[in-house]
Structure formats: structure tokens, C-alpha cells
């Protein structure tokens with residue numbers, strides 16, 4: 001008896017080479033095979049009569065071969081024609097001429113008198129209605145025909161060593177030999193209608209388009225539900241762990257806010273109170289703070305850390321790069337030393353302590369520890385860790401996050417990201433986190449004007465840059481490097497720098513790239529921040545978080561080589577002060593793709609809109625690596641198109657966990673296995 005887990009070689013009729021080809025696709029069992037879903041379907045239902053006009057969509061026709069011919073053209077080339085006539089012709093019937101160029105085998109397969117079925121696009125060629133290179137089949141037995149033609153036909157993802165036809169034939173036969181292979185339902189009946197086995201059958205060989213759509217909905221909901229069950233289980237697992245409250249009275253925070261040179265935005269106040277609520281409970285906090293570049297996340301992080309410090313705990317502030325860690329350290333010193341908060345810097349390159357004597361003695365000597373992500377792997381720094389803030393979460397995978405929360409006792413965790421994610425993705429990628437969003441920019445921001453310019457306009461661009469530099473503004477020049485470890489690239493960078501020094505003379509330039517040793521990098525940044533340097537010629541090491549309000553001009557060379565998200569991040573380095581800012585995207589590319597991409601940035605400075613557009617242009621796979629999400633790959637669902645189904649699946653999964661967080665009730669038992677199975681499919685490729 002066949003079950004869904006029957007190995008395909010046990011069926012006994014699939015030839016060895018095909019089994020091997022299937023295996024290369026990861027298909028070993030009947031379940032693997034039947035969940036190898038069609039990418040799309042073609043309407044190959046038979047067209048009612050032979051067409052007298054061209055059609056845009058390909059159509060399926062069935063008729064009798066009344067004539068064949070083989071002609072030469074252009075010397076050695078050959079054209080084979082088969083004239084097809086309707087089986088029951090009427091007065092208006094026109095024959096159809098099927099043509100194949102240079103395809104030897106076709107002429108051996110088709111002969112006068114046969115009935116054949118063809119699928120292709122009819123085109124008028126002179127007076128004749130023709131179909132070039134149609135898919136075809138000689139009708140010998142009607143069943144074989146009914147697999148590939150005269151129906152809504154499945155088209156599978158392209159496969160090496162296995163034609164559509166062969167794959168379709170195998171799937172058809174497996175489905176029909178084993179009508180009830182014992183599919184277990186995945187999603188609860190409250191979420192999906194009908195049986196999973198029917199949905200599987202109908203997704204491959206639907207009777208109608210409605211049936212196809214219903215089957216797809218069933219399967220997508222099931223897939224999303226399984227994924228959301230995994231996410232929900234992670235979420236409930238971590239919140240079930242015993243944590244501690246890490247929240248002081250707020251007196252220190254009030255003092256800090258009073259001393260700030262600006263008012264918090266309403267959005268900043270809102271997210272601070274959300275975080276504060278989390279800190280005050282003994283449930284471990286797992287919160288994501290989303291906010292576009294420049295929205296002021298650092299202040300929020302400081303607020304959270306002060307609450308933890310006031311409660312007598314240490315707080316850790318982790319940044320992805322040395323430059324950023326140093327910058328945070330400086331900002332914290334400036335703002336927190338007056339409050340007598342003790343701060344330490346821990347990076348691979350530098351260890352420093354600052355500030356007056358600690359408020360608390362003994363174990364609490366370092367109240368806030370700033371560092372690079374390397375801090376993660378080092379436990380010595382902490383004696384009493386209450387809160388960890390991770391800046392720029394997008395550089396940070398799920399596995400690393402898991403490592404953090406594995407600490408005992410478990411700290412509260414706040415992760416911050418400026419990589420805007422389309423809202424519908426958030427509930428998947430960050431589905432196990434609570435989400436706070438800063439959806440408002442500080443009011444004092446100067447506008448950013450973005451313009452795409454062709455490289456040939458460099459002269460004009462340069463004179464514009466000079467007028468800005470003369471006004472006292474500072475400039476970033478960004479150029480793409482493919483590989484910072486590449487010696488050639490470093491040489492190219494140096495040459496580039498010389499060029500810019502000449503171009504901008506007498507303004508002072510400095511060069512920044514990833515291969516410059518950390519202390520030197522720091523000095524370069526310091527000189528730029530102080531205004532000693534007018535222009536920084538840099539690679540993308542500048543990308544995240546760097547904050548120099550007087551730098552209001554950015555020129556990005558070969559802008560088309562960067563992704564949209566990265567360009568948006570880079571642009572976020574300007575527009576941080578009150579002056580109007582200018583971002584010039586220099587590009588020599590004429591491709592449609594490149595101009596569509598760059599036009600997005602001219603149109604908007606809103607990170608969410610950029611992310612949506614990026615998604616539109618590239619698809620979700622590229623917006624965020626799947627490995628980072630730590631979730632199994634999707635087989636049928638589409639995060640964008642099916643966002644609504646994801647919402648429903650999520651609600652169903654959450655409601656199961658809300659009423660039965662340990663999945664103890666009998667009707668919930670089957671979900672345990674589902675979660676284990678999902679787990680097996682996911683984390684394997686992360687850690």
C-alpha cells in the first residue's frame with residue numbers, strides 16, 4: 001500500500017535515470033513529488049473552432065493532418081509544414097499550417113491522416129493561418145492526450161534532465177494509481193475548506209480555474225499555517241521562560257530627556273512606553289524596533305538602557321561595525337556622563353572606560369557596555385546583564401539572536417533595524433518578535449533631494465558640489481567595491497581618491513575603506529565629524545548609522561551597481577541636520593532595469609515605499625536572505641501576493657497557542673509533530 005512517504009523507487013515503474021533526475025530536485029517520496037507544485041497552468045482546453053484571427057494567448061486545437069511538406073530555405077535550413085483541418089469542417093473552416101524549422105524529428109513523427117493536437121499561438125502569415133513550433137502530440141490513445149492537452153495543464157518549475165512532459169506524466173500516474181495516499185490535514189478545518197488530498201489533486205490537474213484557485217488557497221493556507229505555528233511556538237517558548245523585570249522608576253530617564261537639545265517625537269515617546277511596559281514585566285522582552293534611517297532610534301535605545309541601569313542592571317549596546325560602536329560610545333559619553341552613568345567600550349580593536357566613578361559599586365561597575373557584535377561571544381564583560389540592544393538587526397541572523405537569548409538569566413532584548421521591511425513580511429521574518437515602529441521623522445530635518453545624473457554630466461555635478469562645499473557643507477563620495485579583501489580594489493580606491501583630491505582641490509578629502517586599520521579609521525571619522533575634512537571618499541563601510549549632521553551632500557558613483565535598500569541606507573547618512581541635503585546618483589547605465597531602480601529613489605525618501613518598490617522589482621527572496629529568517633523555504637505561497645492568506649494563517653496559529661500554549665489538548669496533538677517537522681526544515685541551514 002502506498003502512503004505519502006513511499007519512496008519513488010518502490011513504485012517500480014520510474015526508470016532509473018529519471019529517479020536520479022528527481023532526486024537532484026530533492027524529490028524522493030510520493031509526497032515530495034506531489035508537493036512539487038506547478039509554477040503556473042496553461043489553458044489547453046480545446047478551442048471550439050479553428051481560428052480565423054490571431055490570438056494573443058496560445059490555444060489548443062485538435063485536427064486531422066491533410067498534407068505535409070518539407071522544404072529547404074537559405075541553403076541548408078529546412079522547414080517542415082503540416083496542414084491541419086478540423087475534424088468536422090464547415091463552410092467557414094480555414095486550415096491551420098503548423099511549421100517547424102530545422103527540427104528533424106518532427107517530420108518523422110507526423111504523417112498525413114493522423115489526428116494531432118497542437119498548442120501554440122496562431123499567426124497570420126500572408127493569407128495562411130500558421131502556428132510556429134507548437135507543442136503537439138499525435139493522438140493514439142485518448143488518456144495520454146488528456147494528461148498534456150485539452151485541459152488546464154500544469155507547468156512545473158524548470159528541471160534539468162526531466163522534461164515537463166515526463167514529469168507531468170509521472171505525477172499524473174502517481175496521483176491516479178494511489179487515489180488516497182493518506183494525506184494528513186495540516187491546517188484546521190476552521191482555516192481551510194475541503195480535504196488536502198483533493199487540493200493536491202486539483203492543483204496539478206484542475207477541472208476548472210475556480211477549482212485551481214480553491215486548491216491553491218487551501219495549500220497556501222496550509223503552508224503558511226505550518227510556518228506560523230513554528231513562529232508562534234518560538235514566540236511562546238521564549239515568553240514562557242522566566243525572566244526578570246528590569247525597569248527603574250524613570251527618574252534617570254526624565255533627567256536624560258530634560259537634558260536633550262530636542263523634544264522627542266510622538267512616535268519616539270510611543271515606542272519608549274511600549275518598551276518600558278515590557279521591561280517592567282518579568283516576561284523576557286523580545287522586541288523589534290523599526291524606524292527609517294534618521295528617525296532617532298538611538299535615543300530610544302538609550303532610554304531603554306537607562307531604565308535598566310536605574311533598576312541596577314547592566315545594559316549592552318551592540319553595533320555591527322567598529323565605526324558605529326565608536327560613534328555610539330561618543331554619543332553616550334556626551335549625553336550620559338552628566339548623569340554619572342558609567343560607560344565602557346569593548347571592541348576587538350579598542351577597550352576603553354569612561355566617565356566618573358560608577359553610581360553603583362562592585363559588580364555594576366560598567367553600567368552600559370558598548371561594543372561590536374563580537375560582544376556576543378564574550379561573556380566576561382557581563383556580570384548582571386539586564387538588557388541587550390542590538391543595532392542594525394538586518395546584519396544579524398536569527399541564530400545569533402537565539403544565542404543571545406540562551407543566556408541565563410535571560411536578558412530583555414531589543415533589536416533595532418532601519419532596513420524597512422514591507423509590512424506583510426514583518427509578520428513572517430520577525431513574527432516571533434513584538435514590533436514597535438517609529439513612523440515619524442524629527443521635524444527639524446532638512447529635505448533630501450535626490451537626482452540621477454549620467455556620468456557624462458560630471459562637470460556640472462562637480463561645480464554644484466563646490467558651491468555646497470563653499471557654503472560650509474560636507475560631502476560623502478561613495479563608490480562601489482566588489483570585494484574589500486581584493487588588493488586590486490584597494491588600489492583602485494587609492495586611485496579614485498587621488499582623482500577626487502584633484503577634482504575638489506583645495507577642499508580637504510580623506511579616504512575611508514574597510515581595509516584601513518580600526519584606530520586610523522576612527523581618526524578619519526573624528527576629523528570629518530569635527531569638520532577638519534570637507535569630503536570623505538568612502539566605500540560602503542559608511543553604510544549604517546553614521547551620523548554627521550553637517551554632511552549634506554552625497555555623491556554615489558556607479559549607483560546602478562547597488563541595491564535599492566543599500567542606496568536608501570547610504571542616503572540616510574545625509575538629511576540629518578537642518579540644511580537641505582542633496583543625493584546625486586551617478587550612473588552610466590542605460591538599462592531599463594537600472595533606471596527603474598534609481599527612479600524610485602528620486603521619487604521617495606520613505607523607507608517603506610523604497611522597500612515595497614524593491615520588493616516589486618526583485619521579489620522578496622532578495623530583500624532579506626531566507627537563511628536569516630530561519631524559516632523553511634516556501635513551496636507554493638508567495639509572501640507578497642498572498643499577504644492576506646498569511647494574515648489569516650497567523651491569526652489561526654496564534655489563537656491555538658493563546659488558548660493552549662503547551663499544545664496539551666487532544667485535538668492539538670497533531671500540531672506538535674507539524675512544528676517538529678518545520679523545525680527540521682528550517683534551522684538546519686542557519687547555524
Ligand code: ADP
Nearest residue numbers: 262263264265293294295296297298299442547
Ligand atoms: P537612526 O534611527 O537612523 O539610528 P539616529 O538615532 O542616529 O537615527 O538619529 C539621527 C539624528 O537625529 C541624531 O543626530 C539624533 O540626535 C537626532 N534626533 C533623534 N531624535 C530627534 C528628535 N526627536 N528631534 C530632533 N533630532 C533628533
Ligand code: MG
Nearest residue numbers: 297298391545
Ligand atoms: Mg542608528
